[in-house]
Structures are given as C-alpha cells and as structure tokens.
Amino acid sequence: MRLKERLYSITDLAERFDISTRTIRYYEEVGLLTSVDRDTPNHPRFYTQRERRRLKLILRGKRLGFSLQDIKEMVDLYEMNPKGVIEKERILQFTDERLKEIEEKIDQLEMLKADLLLHRDRFLKEVIPDSEAIDTVRKGGEQS
Numbered sequence: 001m002r003l004k005e006r007l008y009s010i011t012d013l014a015e016r017f018d019i020s021t022r023t024i025r026y027y028e029e030v031g032l033l034t035s036v037d038r039d040t041p042n043h044p045r046f047y048t049q050r051e052r053r054r055l056k057l058i059l060r061g062k063r064l065g066f067s068l069q070d071i072k073e074m075v076d077l078y079e080m081n082p083k084g085v086i087e088k089e090r091i092l093q094f095t096d097e098r099l100k101e102i103e104e105k106i107d108q109l110e111m112l113k114a115d116l117l118l119h120r121d122r123f124l125k126e127v128i129p130d131s132e133a134i135d136t137v138r139k140g141g142e143q144s
Contacts, residue, residue, distance in 0.1 A: 007036060007046040016052075017059055024055070032058055032072055054079075065102070070094055 014021045027033045028045070033054055035045040047055070054075055061071035074094055077087040 005048055007048060008052055010035070010045040010047070013047060013052060013055060017055060019059070027055070027058060027068075030068060030072075032068065032075070064098065066094065066098060 008016075010021045010024050013019075013024055024033065025045075028035060033047065033051050035047055035051070057075050057078075058068075058071050061074065062068075066074070074091050077084075077090055081087050
C-alpha cells in the first residue's frame with residue numbers, strides 16, 4: 001500500500017523560501033517546476049516533495065549567480081542520474097565556468113578600487129596639499 005505523498009501549496013513554498021508566489025509561477029512557466037495536475041485553472045497549485053527540492057536547488061543556483069537556463073540543465077542532469085559521472089562532470093564544468101566569471105569580476109573590481117583610490121588621492125592633494133592630511137584621511141581621521 002502506497003502512502004499518500006505530502007503536497008505543498010504555492011503559499012507554503014513561498015513562505016518557506018521567502019519568495020513570492022509569482023516567482024514560483026514564473027519558474028513553472030519556464031519549465032523549472034511542475035505543479036500537480038489541477039482539476040480546473042482556478043484550483044490552487046500544489047507541489048510534491050520532489051518539486052520542493054527542485055525549488056531549493058533553483059534558489060541556491062540563483063544565489064550563486066547561475067542563469068535559469070544553466071540551473072535547469074544542472075537540475076535536470078542531476079535528476080536523470082544523481083550518481084552518474086558524466087552528469088557530475090557537466091555540473092563541475094558549470095561550476096568551473098562560474099568560478100572563472102567570479103574571478104574575472106573580482107579582478108575588475110580590484111582595478112576599479114585601485115583607480116578610485118588613485119583619483120581620491122589626487123583630489124585630496126588638490127584640496128589639502130599637505131601629504132600628512134592624506135595619510136590622516138586614509139587612517140579614518142586619526143591624527144598622530
């Protein structure tokens with residue numbers, strides 16, 4: 001005898017993951033989630049434990065900066081064969097690509113920071129020609 005599977009309403013999931021019901025509907029529209037068949041369009045949406053896990057993975061992927069397309073492919077690959085080497089290699093490839101993008105952004109931000117500090121120092125020299133004042137401002141206003 002098969003026990004009845006627990007279902008989660010769209011409101012349950014929205015509250016649990018602190019997202020809007022519209023976001024969940026959107027994920028369903030783009031094929032990331034599937035609700036249980038409804039009798040009529042006016043009946044509320046319900047989701048299985050599987051879909052709840054998928055939503056958790058989707059939100060983790062979004063937090064890590066992956067596109068919805070990449071997230072869909074990774075989740076689908078994982079669900080096809082969670083222990084499969086080829087699937088895991090593809091997911092690792094996604095991860096490595098994302099890490100490379102993050103490293104590039106960090107490099108760009110470091111260059112931007114250096115450029116801003118340079119311009120800030122030049123501006124301070126024009127406003128306060130005393131180099132000691134620049135050191136004071138850099139140290140947070142402490143004077144020796």
